[in-house]
Amino acid sequence: AKDQGKSTYCLFTQEMNNDMIEKTLLEMDLRQAISRNEMELHYQPQYDMKTGRMTGVEALARWNHSKKGLISPGQFIPIAEESGIILPIGLWILETACKQAKQWQEQGFPNIRMSVNVSIRQFKQPAFINNVLKVLQKTGLDPCYLNIEITESMTTDVDYSQKILQQLHNEGIHVSIDDFGTGYSSLSYLSKFPITHLKIDQVFLQDLSSSNTAIIKTIIDLAKNLSIDVIAEGVETDEQALFLSTLRCDEVQGFLYSRPLPKHEIEKLLQTVPV
Ligand code: C2E
Ligand code: CA
Numbered sequence: 001a002k003d004q005g006k007s008t009y010c011l012f013t014q015e016m017n018n019d020m021i022e023k024t025l026l027e028m029d030l031r032q033a034i035s036r037n038e039m040e041l042h043y044q045p046q047y048d049m050k051t052g053r054m055t056g057v058e059a060l061a062r063w064n065h066s067k068k069g070l071i072s073p074g075q076f077i078p079i080a081e082e083s084g085i086i087l088p089i090g091l092w093i094l095e096t097a098c099k100q101a102k103q104w105q106e107q108g109f110p111n112i113r114m115s116v117n118v119s120i121r122q123f124k125q126p127a128f129i130n131n132v133l134k135v136l137q138k139t140g141l142d143p144c145y146l147n148i149e150i151t152e153s154m155t156t157d158v159d160y161s162q163k164i165l166q167q168l169h170n171e172g173i174h175v176s177i178d179d180f181g182t183g184y185s186s187l188s189y190l191s192k193f194p195i196t197h198l199k200i201d202q203v204f205l206q207d208l209s210s211s212n213t214a215i216i217k218t219i220i221d222l223a224k225n226l227s228i229d230v231i232a233e234g235v236e237t238d239e240q241a242l243f244l245s246t247l248r249c250d251e252v253q254g255f256l257y258s259r260p261l262p263k264h265e266i267e268k269l270l271q272t273v274p275v
């Protein structure tokens with residue numbers, strides 16, 4: 001029994017070491033991902049529930065590793081966060097997304113909003129606002145077409161967040177609170193922050209139990225009272241869509257309408273959908 005315990009222990013630490021080695025290797029590759037052209041953005045359309053109009057897209061990062069193939073952002077974003085590589089990658093994401101939005105406008109497609117996820121390290125970076133403004137200047141995108149997605153958990157420092165969000169607002173940049181309802185933060189900040197959209201987290205939609213439907217109703221009511229638009233994400237079924245439309249949810253995003261798509265697929269869509 002003693003031996004067994006010991007070997008289990010050894011195996012466990014061996015596994016931990018392998019995990020750490022794996023992570024370190026991935027981190028090294030991640031540093032090169034942009035210069036090696038392995039990073040790409042896909043775009044997931046968002047639609048107005050009432051009119052069916054395509055209102056915007058959310059940029060979602062994709063890493064095509066030379067040997068491992070596609071690595072999901074759920075895997076590499078946390079590593080990028082922890083190591084700080086998120087700062088150059090995040091800036092690249094922001095610039096690529098803004099450049100793309102501007103390009104679509106110049107190609108004559110109807111104007112749509114470009115939503116970009118920003119991580120906490122970027123948001124807390126002293127140069128954050130400056131970086132955003134520089135990207136807008138460089139790409140020539142009108143600030144009103146940029147939407148920055150932040151999560152509730154980034155806003156625990158209310159004074160700091162209020163200051164940054166106010167600056168973005170003053171520049172005409174839109175801000176969404178992503179994954180709303182999962183951050184356990186106080187609701188009182190909502191009235192203090194100049195935000196334009198709340199995104200209801202998809203966990204509430206996945207199972208339309210009575211408690212989840214109550215939560216979704218409450219979020220939509222709250223947002224309406226504060227004149228904030230609501231986007232439901234992760235919409236996969238007609239049942240979910242019907243439920244959201246009876247509650248007058250403003251916008252939807254999810255596999256029911258479209259998966260995140262590479263740029264040329266979005267261009268095809270923009271030619272066919274009412275905008
Ligand atoms: P998120 O910001 O909440 O993005 C929504 C995620 O839900 C995306 O996963 C999207 O592909 C997925 N999704 C969309 N519709 C549906 C649906 O109908 N059903 C289901 N089951 N899923 C749906 P993805 O692209 O794997 O991204 C995962 C997370 O990684 C994102 O969650 C975000 O937190 C992070 N992420 C992705 N791209 C970026 C980025 O450019 N920058 C930063 N900082 N984070 C990013
Ligand atoms: Ca998001």
Ligand code: CA
Nearest residue numbers: 178179199233
């Ligand atoms: Ca989300």
Ligand code: CA
Nearest residue numbers: 178179201202
């Ligand atoms: Ca999420």
